[in-house]
Each structure stands twice: as C-alpha cells, then as structure tokens.
Amino acid sequence: MSENIRSELFFLKQFGFSDTLLQHIFLLGTDPLQTIFNSETKMYDKFTSKERRLAGKLSDYKKFKADLFKNEELLEKNSQNKLYFKYDVNELTKLLPDKVMPLFMYSKGDCSLLNDNKKRVAIVGTRHPSNKAVAITEKIAKEFVEDNYIIVSGLAEGIDTISHETAILNKGKTIAILPTNFKKIYPKHNKELAKIISDEGLLLTSIGPNENTYKSSFLDRNQYVANISDLVIVIETNLKSGTMNTIRNASEAGKKILFVDQKDDIINNKIYEFGGEMIDD
Template structure:
C-alpha cells in the first residue's frame, strides 16, 4: 500500500475517475492519504477536482478498505501471465498508439503484446452491427486482402462487421486486435465469449477497463477513439449516417488517418464519408 501505482490501481477499480487520480499523481500526493485523510487544506484542493461520483466514494474509507482486501484476496487477474498492465505515465508501447491526452490511466492487454510493441502495419476495419450479405461478402474480401498484405486488423468486437473482421483474420491465420468496451471478464456481446478466448490465444485483447470496473455507455465511445487512433489505415465496410461507425470515422479523420470505404450504394452516405477525407476502395 506504499506503492503509488498500486494505490491508483485500487482507487480506479473502486470507481474513482481518471481525472482526479491523474491530478493527484501529478501533484505528487499519496493517493489514499489525500482522498481519505484529514488534512483540510489538501482535501479542499483535491475536492475541487472531484466528479460527483468521486465525492460520494470519498466519504467512506471503510468501504474502500473492504474492497481493497477483497482485491488482494482475488488477484487472479494480475497473476495471469498473459495480462499486461500499461500505466499512462510510463514510456511504453501505448505512446505509439494513442496521443497522451487520449490515453486512459491504465490500459490492459491480454495475448500477443508484440502486435502493439513491434512495428506492424495496422488497419482498423469498422461497420454496422447488421450488415447485409452483399457487404459481408465484400468485407470478407477486403479483410483477406489486408491480411495477405501483412496488416494487423483492429476492430471493436461488436456484432456484425467487427466480429467478421476478427473471425476472418483468425481463419486466415492472420493477426488481429480486439479493443473491448468492457473488461476481459464481462464480455459484450456475450455471443463473442468464444471469439474473445480465441483472440487472447492467437491475437491481442485491449481494454481501458480493469477487472472490477463496470461498463458504461462512455466506455463504448472511448473504445471507438482507441480503434480510430491505433491504426495506420481505416476501412469503412458498411455504415449508416448516424452510427458508432460514423463516430469512429470522425475521430480517425480528426487524427489524420488514411481512410478508405466501400461504395455504400447511397450518395448521401458516400458524400459524408468523403467529407471526412474518405477514399473509395476499388
């Protein structure tokens, strides 16, 4: 408990926000002492940065202490030799994937970390959760072309095009990265539990959520940011005008990524993708 990073990890798992924990770390405070201690001056300084949830969590040290003991007694997650924990303030592979201001305090990896620690070309392949058969066929062909060119495919494990991307890559013995909106235990969608197991053994799982954190809608939007940021190229297989795919596309465009798309057979959708500097893939 004298280890600052261990304290930050526990507090994050308990539910404290990245923003307050980063403020505490950058201020060189001891995290647990400053949140649950009795120094009124320091408490006042820190409380100004609390979210509403942070303020509620800071009211009862004994509940936190019980939680910390439970984590200590159930440490299977961090004992897993296939799990690697990245800390935002260390120099590590995440710096090459995500701008510092987009990085979570902790980032979790399970599987072949060479896929992010070595210089592979990566393509993020995204699309609707409900693709039609024509786009499934076209998407499968595009995925195969990327795998044959040695790209690591990246997607978000959602139903539809994301799942297709991971499955086809594995079928071709290619390399794939799944960026989860949840932790490695509470898989969503549940139908992809077996796929997650396969990816952890043959590819790489990434998540900004630890084993005791719960998924929120914001986690899905953050997942989109990571998918957009960690690629060299992004391919849109099939999308609607208002969708998570468009959210990811906007973020990739803002980051200056090379964007390709399959003809959506809809001038309005094609036009919108072109606005984000998309180029049609032949």
C-alpha cells in the same frame, strides 16, 4: 514513476475514484492515500459527491484492495495480462495521444501486436451487414492478412466479428478492442471468439475489472480502434452510427480512410468530408 503509486491509483480507480481526480493527484506529486483519505485535505473542491463519500471509507477501501489483489485474474503474475499507465512510456502510450489515452488500459494476449514495427488495419462497419458487405469484408480482411497486417476491430456483431473471424481463419493476427472489461464480453455470444483472440491475438480495453460499461464506453472504444490502426477501412455504414464515429476519430487522428461505395451519395459525401478515399469493392 513509483510502482507503488501506480498500483495505488489502479486500486483507487477500481474503488470508484475518477480518472480526473486521480490524474490531478498524480500530477501534483502528492501521496494518493494521504490526499484522498485525510479529512483535512484542501482538495475537496476537486471531489465529486460520490468521491467525498468514498473518502470517508478508508477501512472499506483497504478490505476492497486486499480482496481484489487476492482474487483478480488481471493481477496474477506470469499471466498474459498487462496494465498500461497513461504516464509511462510503453507500446500503447506511443500509439494513443494524451487526450485519448485514459489513466489505465488493459490487455490480454500478445501485446507485441502493439509494437510500432507492426502494420495494423481497422476494418469496421454495420452490425447488420448485407450479404455483399459480408463477402467484401472477408475478401479485404484476407488480403490484408496476406500482406502481414494485423486486423483491428471492436468485437461487435456484423462487420467487426467477420473481420476478426476471417483473420483467425487465415492464420492472421487480430486485435479486439472492447467496450467492457474482460469478464463481461459484449455481445455475449462472442465470448468464445474473445477467448480465441486472447489466446492467438490480443484483447484490449479501458474498462477495469471493477468498472462498469456506459454508452460513452462504446465511443471511447471507437477512438482506440482508430488511433492504434495505420488505416481504417469502412465496409458498410449508416449516416448516424458507431462506424461513422470511428471514421470521425480516424480523421482527427490523421489516419488514412478507405471506404467501399455505400450506394448512397449522402453517406459517401460525409465520408469524403472526413478525408475518405473510395475503393473498388
């Protein structure tokens, strides 16, 4: 596809237009600027009320685009940052199916960790782990690093953080998938950890530099964790949790799911329903 069109779609998304509208325009093969900012467009039925308002602000858009191009670190040449477009063939579109891949995703760090010749394991669990769960996480993450696996998790408190830190401590590689953009690391106290991962591993997100994080962003993050990994290891979880959502996504993606005995038959049986296999802790 034309680099100019991909670039224009990126800026339009940061200005506030949705994936839904921009994908529709791209698949039609029409010029994005002409289609959106032409007052006589026949596509207004595809616009949300917000998008109709934005479509009347061409001069504002041009200024926004110029400012973002000048000041946004993500767009700097020769940086470690990379932009992935849904309709290109690249490392990420090979891993994420069409229904999961957003219009754009962004990485900071070593993008070779997404290559299909790499082994990746997601280690996930509660934000408030027991002491036993912490010890199990450290043991499992260390063993997988020694077996040349890349540790994947979501940079959340608890099991995610321990997984990332254990990979780094043992000279392994780790991928953190964020529910935020690179400027607004969540939780805030993991900002330094995120910096280390961007230097030594990879940060990945679907949230652009001018986009906000919503509750759905955390669920999307879980989808990406499950889909880029070869297998998912569940350390400790509740019945209704982000971890259980990741398990569900892993099941839908046909990934192997291993889990530690939760000492709760209801939780164990739920994971079994998703095709999980219990392992000896």
